[in-house]
Amino acid sequence: MNTAPPEEPEETDLVENSEPEQEPTFKPEKPPVDTPDAEYCSPRNVYIPKTKGKRYHKGVGPTNSNYNGTSRTARSSFVSEVTGEVGVSVTAGLSGSVSAMIAEIEAKYEVNLSAKLTAKLGNTIAVDTPPKKTSNARYGVYRLKNTGISYRIYSNCQTSAKKTITSYTPIRVGWYLWED
Template sequence: MGNRASRCVLASAAALLLSVGLAGPAAATAGEDPPIDDTPINTAPPAEPEEDVTDVPDGGNGLPDEPTFTPPPPKDWPNADYCGPSHGVYVPSTKGSQYHKGVGPVLSTYNGTSQVATSTFTSEVSGEVGVSVSSGLTVSVNTMVAKIEGKYDVNLSMKLTAKLGIAVNVKTPPKKTTNGKYGVFRLKNTGVSYTVYSNCKTSAHKTITSYSPVKVGWYLWED
């Protein structure tokens, strides 16, 4: 598994097609989406999460969802505070930026000519990207993602697949290098999670950072 891109300025029969002053359509694998010509060009590689986060396995994190109701106090505790069985709570607080998690190596092409050149990157890797979360979450990851979607009116996924054979056209200025990485954009979010005990007391509130898949695509940058 791997990605391929020609590093020369002449057109080749490989995944990278390069021409000077021409922005024609790129050749994509049959059956896949057409090339994306309007992908923004960034000035730096994709940023990595600064927090200590862990990828959530396919089976989730094993924690229950938040309860949808609170049962009445038991009859033998008529004067005691009662909040139902102990359960976890998650409250999203801050919507962050989208971070790109790549699948496969970086593709690069250098334009050694004196004119703008157009090249095509084609992914040759397929991989899945899911949710990553810091420690301390007291509810299921499904609950956390649903809470984030509801608060910010966004559509998130538990997992997205970056497919192979997806092409993108890029323009490279003279004497510059264009780099591309295919993968999944994930939304960063910060929230608070804690446990509510049956006597209505709570555990310490823990700040939770998460990254949830939003869409599949290329991240491009120039240097």
């Protein structure tokens, strides 16, 4: 059991279930030379995961609490009261798709992620609450924080500006419990 509520990440610059921005038009200083030996790259979006962060819990519905005012340990039962969907949050500037980003993160860190997960109504959990303590429970979705680099490679092998992207991607549904 935890001793504090779940830590909340700062997501002020993130967008829920983000789709890629419109691709910027690239104008090279010199137009590419159209000769048989001219350099050519297959145009593509690139995402490279760099830092695997912590798992953060995003609650769905209210926090449930139960105070045990007795002198003995009591059993506290909690029931999720709403159904809610939690998706990917990502900073603006992702040059590819969210699904491609997820695939890269899964491959690098050997985890199973989802574009969105649903925390459902009616899920229950029971915990022992010590005397004179309060047990708290929040149902929701755990999301993995990741930081990576996103950019586009053009046919003339030039690249767009590289952007640092922060994402929170659903990894599992569950309860976060703490006691105070």
